[in-house]
Amino acid sequence: MCIRDRPGLLEHDEVEPCRRHVQPDGRGERSDIHGAVGLHVTTARFHLDVLQQAGLIRRTAGRAGKPGRPRQLYTVTASAEPREAYRQLAVALTEVLATDPGAGPQLAERAGRHWAQMEIPVEDALSWEEGTRRISDLFERIGFAPRVVDDTAERHLELDACPFRDLARAYPQIVCRAHLGLLRGSLDRLGVPGAEHAGLRPFVEPELCVADVPTP
Numbered sequence: 001m002c003i004r005d006r007p008g009l010l011e012h013d014e015v016e017p018c019r020r021h022v023q024p025d026g027r028g029e030r031s032d033i034h035g036a037v038g039l040h041v042t043t044a045r046f047h048l049d050v051l052q053q054a055g056l057i058r059r060t061a062g063r064a065g066k067p068g069r070p071r072q073l074y075t076v077t078a079s080a081e082p083r084e085a086y087r088q089l090a091v092a093l094t095e096v097l098a099t100d101p102g103a104g105p106q107l108a109e110r111a112g113r114h115w116a117q118m119e120i121p122v123e124d125a126l127s128w129e130e131g132t133r134r135i136s137d138l139f140e141r142i143g144f145a146p147r148v149v150d151d152t153a154e155r156h157l158e159l160d161a162c163p164f165r166d167l168a169r170a171y172p173q174i175v176c177r178a179h180l181g182l183l184r185g186s187l188d189r190l191g192v193p194g195a196e197h198a199g200l201r202p203f204v205e206p207e208l209c210v211a212d213v214p215t216p
Helices: 007-011 015-020 030-037 041-053 080-098 103-119 128-142 165-170 172-189
Strands: 057-061 072-076 147-150 154-159 199-205 208-214
Touching (some): 080 172, 128 147, 128 208, 172 208
Antiparallel strands (some): 199 208
């Protein structure tokens, strides 16, 4: 398993409870964690490995107090604290925008377009084919793990690893609208025709969203 190949693993509903039960002092044992979150030991081990590969926790071998394998201890890494702060900021901003049903979604789309300005440099207009492939590369880099599917009318990016999935489920009118702004703003900056007609269909399946870009 490689977390870089499957970034959506961090968004699994059982991962966050495991992370919360890892102690900063390094005294958290695997057996304590799987018992506290109510998971089978094998399932808890899998999620803890995901967190470790992501650099959010660290595993050490405890000093053996009795014969047998040393205890497996987990502690929060220093890098986890800034990531948690960013997560909390994202939640706070989303919740505030969601309090205004009229302006909130519009501001979220504007934020997504601003995000596109940070991600996509201004350059000569690209062909539809090259521009949409660049969009796929962008969504891959952010962590959506897109799959490109074409039909006669549109190019679809199937996104089944949204790095903001939990927040998007709670506030799709804000988070998904920001992603729509990112999509349209990026297409516009790449000079792809029909950027304003691109769409995003949130949660067409429980773990799947689809971005649609019309053919020229």
